[in-house]
Amino acid sequence: GAGVSQTPxxxxxxxxxxxxxxxxxxxxxxxxxxxxQSLGQGPEFLIYFQGTGAADDSGLPNDRFFAVRPEGSVSTLKIQRTERGDSAVYLCASSLGTASYNEQFFGPGTRLTVL
Amino acid sequence: ELKVEQNPLFLSMQEGKNYTIYCNYSTTSDRLYWYRQDPGKSLESLFVLLSNGAVKQEGRLMASLDTKARLSTLHITAAVHDLSATYFCAGGAPAMRFGAGTRLTVKP
Structure with missing residues (x-):
């Protein structure tokens, strides 16, 4: 079946x-x-959703970052007033539920470059 | 918040040799995960370790977990070039914390 997809x-x-x-x-x-995931580093947690609600957004670095999941399926990560330090690969993952035994499956990522 | 430390960060091996990657974590974690990442690619799940003393093997890779020592190891047996990749351990699901990764290069 289809995996996690990310665009662009x-x-x-x-x-x-x-x-x-x-x-x-x-x-x-x-x-x-x-x-x-910044170059040469491990992935850094930002936020996760259970259904439509953000269950934990403690990893968002500041208020320029915001994420939504209005219908409990597709999610959009929004970054305002981008800075060069925001350049990284942004990875999305999904799982059946949020219990720790639910394996997270990762998408291919979006590589963001801020000039 | 869980802290995860891996060592070594870089590992260059000859084909056919054995080596171990270490993963220390700071607080209790229900599960400990190992992932593989090839350059420019996403993360591929290798192992999920569920309890103290857990050992899992897949091909030339074997992972173990010691929850009392807060230590997991990834042992590579008779390395081959195809194992060249970056390996991450992670815990603290659902908001997972990852180690910095071990960049493994296997040379002929």
């Missing part, structure tokens, strides 16, 4: 611009996660 695969923007990154989870997965 690459996004180049200028400092100060607004960007939206999209994630389509595996069908039937109620939990959705966003991570950020």
């Amino acid at each position: 695969s690459n996004k180049v923007t200028e400092k100060g611009k607004y960007v939206e990154l999209r994630c389509d989870p595996i069908s039937g997965h109620t939990a959705l996660y966003w991570y950020r």
Whole structure:
């Protein structure tokens, strides 16, 4: 079956611009996660959703970052007033539920470059 | 918040040799995960370790978990070039915390 998909695969923007990154989870997965991976580093947790609600957004670095999942399926990560330090690969994952035994399946990522 | 430390960060091995990657974590975690990442690719799940003393093996890779020592290991047996990748351990699901990764290069 189809895995987690993310669009776009690459996004180049200028400092100060607004960007939206999209994630389509595996069908039937109620939990959705966003991570950020900087070059040479491990993924860093940003936020996760159970259904439509953000269950934990403690990893969002500041109020320029926001994520939504209005219908409990597709999610959009929104970044306002982008900065060069936001350049990274943004990974989305989904799982059947949020219990720790539910394996997270990762998408291919969106590579964001802020010039 | 769970902290995860891996070592070594870089590992260059000869084909046919054995080596172990170590993963220490700071607080209790229900599960400990190992992932593989090839350059420019996403994360591929290798192992989920559920309890103290758990050992899982797949091909030339074997992972173990010691919850009392807060230590997991990934042992590589008779390395081959195809194992070259970056390996991450992670815990603290659902909001997972990852180690910095071990970049493994297997040379002929």
